[in-house]
Structures are given as structure tokens and as C-alpha cells.
Amino acid sequence: MKQYQRIQRLAIIVLLFVIGMLIWINQDGTIVDEVYFFPEKNFDLESNLGLVEELNQLKDHYRLRLRYLRRPWYGKNMVVQLKLEEKDPDASVEQAEGLNGTVLFKARMEVASALVTPGSTIILPLNLPNEMDIRWNIESKDRQLSNARVWLSIAPADENATLSSFVPLMVLPVDFHFRVILGLSTQGWQWILSGCGVMCVGAIFYCQSRKNKERE
Numbered sequence: 001m002k003q004y005q006r007i008q009r010l011a012i013i014v015l016l017f018v019i020g021m022l023i024w025i026n027q028d029g030t031i032v033d034e035v036y037f038f039p040e041k042n043f044d045l046e047s048n049l050g051l052v053e054e055l056n057q058l059k060d061h062y063r064l065r066l067r068y069l070r071r072p073w074y075g076k077n078m079v080v081q082l083k084l085e086e087k088d089p090d091a092s093v094e095q096a097e098g099l100n101g102t103v104l105f106k107a108r109m110e111v112a113s114a115l116v117t118p119g120s121t122i123i124l125p126l127n128l129p130n131e132m133d134i135r136w137n138i139e140s141k142d143r144q145l146s147n148a149r150v151w152l153s154i155a156p157a158d159e160n161a162t163l164s165s166f167v168p169l170m171v172l173p174v175d176f177h178f179r180v181i182l183g184l185s186t187q188g189w190q191w192i193l194s195g196c197g198v199m200c201v202g203a204i205f206y207c208q209s210r211k212n213k214e215r216e
Contacts, residue, residue, distance in 0.1 A: 075185025111148035
């Protein structure tokens with residue numbers, strides 16, 4: 001009976017460790033929440049007076065917010081969120097509403113060795129006062145992957161707009177680094193730990209049944 005008691009205690013300890021590990025690898029960790037303001041001057045826009053005026057209106061009324069995980073787990077898809085939001089929601093945005101339909105935003109996610117959905121480059125027209133909300137889903141096969149950049153450009157929204165007509169506006173860094181345990185992905189560890197948990201539960205019930213029979 002003592003042998004079964006020792007095995008049962010060991011199985012309980014391992015099961016508690018497995019549960020703790022499963023909880024740990026499912027924790028997201030620190031979320032980076034950075035706020036960026038439009039640049040005061042942009043020399044690339046000096047030749048386009050229309051865009052300068054529109055950028056001034058954006059600068060006065062709006063800001064950019066970038067959110068992502070600082071240390072995502074390798075194997076989990078990473079989400080990067082970029083929002084255009086009002087500086088002061090209670091302030092009048094009548095002037096900024098004049099930008100509706102006149103400006104196109106291009107946001108390009110630059111990250112190596114990763115699948116980016118819905119696409120690395122997203123082009124949207126401004127629809128103020130509604131907030132622009134862009135989300136990239138990054139799926140990486142490279143556990144060493146770290147850091148990315150978001151390139152922002154704007155262009156007049158007219159029939160002559162092409163990719164070459166976009167003017168660079170600013171670059172936002174995405175500073176992250178994947179967490180890895182012994183080189184395995186999160187999914188791999190979930191399978192391993194789940195299997196260990198099932199074996200521990202089986203061992204606990206088996207040892208209990210053997211002890212009950214010995215008592216009889």
C-alpha cells in the first residue's frame with residue numbers, strides 16, 4: 001500500500017505542476033500601449049499644399065494608438081492594433097470632419113518570416129469622426145522573430161491616386177520578442193502537458209483503487 005501512496009503523491013505533485021504550467025503559458029503578459037502624435041513638419045509634404053492642410057487638421061484633432069503584446073508566446077498568433085482616435089472626444093471635430101473622403105491612409109506592417117493577415121498593406125479612406133481601427137494578425141514560423149515596423153503614408157483620395165502617390169508620414173516601431181520554452185511552440189507544450197495531466201489523473205485513480213482493494 002505504501003508504494004501506491006508514494007506513486008499517488010508523486011502523481012498529484014506532477015498534476016499540480018502541469019496545471020500551473022498550462023495556466024502560465026496561457027497568460028498573455030504585458031501589453032504595450034503607445035500613443036503617437038502626428039509630426040509637426042513633414043518635408044515630403046511641402047510640395048503638396050492640400051495634404052499639408054489636411055495633415056494640420058489631423059494633427060490638431062487626432063492621435064495614433066498602437067497596441068500589442070511585449071512578449072507573446074511562440075506559436076500563438078500575435079495581434080497588432082493601430083487606431084486613429086480623437087485627442088479630446090468632447091471637443092468639436094467639425095473641422096476634422098471636412099477630411100472625410102479626401103485622404104487615404106496606407107498602413108504597412110513590415111515583419112520578416114511571418115504570415116500577416118488580412119495583409120501587410122492596408123489602405124483605408126478616412127471616415128471621421130469614426131475611429132480608424134486596423135488589426136494585423138501575425139503568424140510566425142520563426143521562434144527567433146522579434147520586432148517589426150508600421151509604415152504610415154497618406155495620399156489624396158481622387159481618381160488619380162496610385163501607390164506611388166502616397167507620401168511617407170511616419171514609422172512606428174513594434175518592439176516585441178517571442179517567449180520560447182526549450183524551442184517548442186505553445187501548441188506543442190499544450191499537447192505534452194495535457195498528455196501528462198491525463199496520465200497523472202489515471203495514475204491517481206489507479207493507485208486509489210489498488211489501495212481500496214488492499215484494505216478489503
